[in-house]
Amino acid sequence: MKKLSRSFTLCRDYSVQSGKGMNTQSLKIKGVKDIIAVASGKGGVGKSTTAVNLAVSLANKCRLSVGLLDADVYGPSIPTMMKLQGKPEVSEANKMIPIENHGVKCMSMGSLVEKEAPIVWRGPMVMKALEQLTRGVDWGNLDVLVVDMPPGTGDAQISISQRLQLSGALIVSTPQDVALMDARRGVNMFSKVAVPILGIIENMSYFKCPHCNEPSFIFGKGGARKTAEDMGLRFVGEIPLVEEVRSGSDDGVPIVVSNPDSAVAKSYGDVAQSIMSILEDLAKQRDVQPEIIM
Numbered sequence: 329m330k331k332l333s334r335s336f337t338l339c340r341d342y343s344v345q346s347g348k349g350m351n352t353q354s355l356k357i358k359g360v361k362d363i364i365a366v367a368s369g370k371g372g373v374g375k376s377t378t379a380v381n382l383a384v385s386l387a388n389k390c391r392l393s394v395g396l397l398d399a400d401v402y403g404p405s406i407p408t409m410m411k412l413q414g415k416p417e418v419s420e421a422n423k424m425i426p427i428e429n430h431g432v433k434c435m436s437m438g439s440l441v442e443k444e445a446p447i448v449w450r451g452p453m454v455m456k457a458l459e460q461l462t463r464g465v466d467w468g469n470l471d472v473l474v475v476d477m478p479p480g481t482g483d484a485q486i487s488i489s490q491r492l493q494l495s496g497a498l499i500v501s502t503p504q505d506v507a508l509m510d511a512r513r514g515v516n517m518f519s520k521v522a523v524p525i526l527g528i529i530e531n532m533s534y535f536k537c538p539h540c541n542e543p544s545f546i547f548g549k550g551g552a553r554k555t556a557e558d559m560g561l562r563f564v565g566e567i568p569l570v571e572e573v574r575s576g577s578d579d580g581v582p583i584v585v586s587n588p589d590s591a592v593a594k595s596y597g598d599v600a601q602s603i604m605s606i607l608e609d610l611a612k613q614r615d616v617q618p619e620i621i622m
């Protein structure tokens with residue numbers, strides 16, 4: 329095993345699938361069964377928090393082999409949220425070895441650059457970095473690779489959706505109108521690139537007063553469920569605004585690890601199970617395509 333060097337060549341040993349309804353540029357990562365994007369139109373709605381708790385639930389509750397890719401190259405938060413330490417090592421095959429914690433193999437730009445270094449790349453550099461973070465990594469055999477997408481619906485998001493052969497996308501939104509408007513944009517972007525929407529999850533649905541136990545609907549009530557209904561999409565669950573969720577993210581110990589019996593951890597577990605059954609349904613529906621190895 330080698331230490332990570334500053335430059336390493338792009339790997340070319342990946343397979344390509346082509347066929348009806350499939351983007352010919354869409355590339356499969358060897359050994360990875362399903363790749364799912366966790367996305368939101370708007371920033372700050374809890375996309376990374378959802379991706380982390382979902383990935384750990386898939387690993388620990390559903391007993392799957394799981395990877396987590398931080399595709400938010402400009403604002404990588406996965407190293408903090410998953411308490412990733414050090415830089416990834418490089419294998420003999422010149423591939424980076426993901427850093428594993430809480431049962432999940434993780435890869436993030438934040439593990440490659442100095443902590444407070446600004447990331448000031450232009451578009452092509454970002455795509456090259458993402459290419460390296462996906463195919464330049466020895467993921468091994470994974471049941472699911474969860475991709476924490478950058479916020480928004482711009483070039484980077486479209487390119488990632490096209491280049492990775494996504495099995496589907498989970499949209500995260502708060503119940504607030506401005507977030508829901510951007511969530512709709514996210515849904516439409518994935519539809520344009522023929523990525524199935526797995527469902528919408530509502531984050532920060534309400535806050536329960538620790539004194540009187542009354543819920544307050546700080547960002548509005550039921551907005552994401554209604555949007556899902558309007559758009560003919562599945563509503564996969566709601567996660568309240570909970571201090572322990574925030575502190576778990578800041579401390580690098582997600583609530584599904586620190587307090588697995590809490591109601592919130594159980595909700596994340598239920599979402600993970602729903603996602604797996606949706607993926608199974610989608611796999612059944614998918615046409616079987618011949619795989620061409622480049």
Ligand SMILES: Nc1ncnc2c1ncn2[C@@H]1O[C@H](COP(=O)(O)OP(=O)(O)OP(=O)(O)O)[C@@H](O)[C@H]1O
Nearest residue numbers: 371372373374375376377479568569570573574577
């Ligand atoms: N359910 C929740 N309860 C309490 N705090 C939460 C919850 N979800 C997210 N947070 C907190 O809200 C903040 C934003 O969350 P997060 O970083 O996951 O959002 P994001 O959508 O990934 O943001 P960005 O667009 O910057 O990548 C973080 O401080 C996080 O700890």
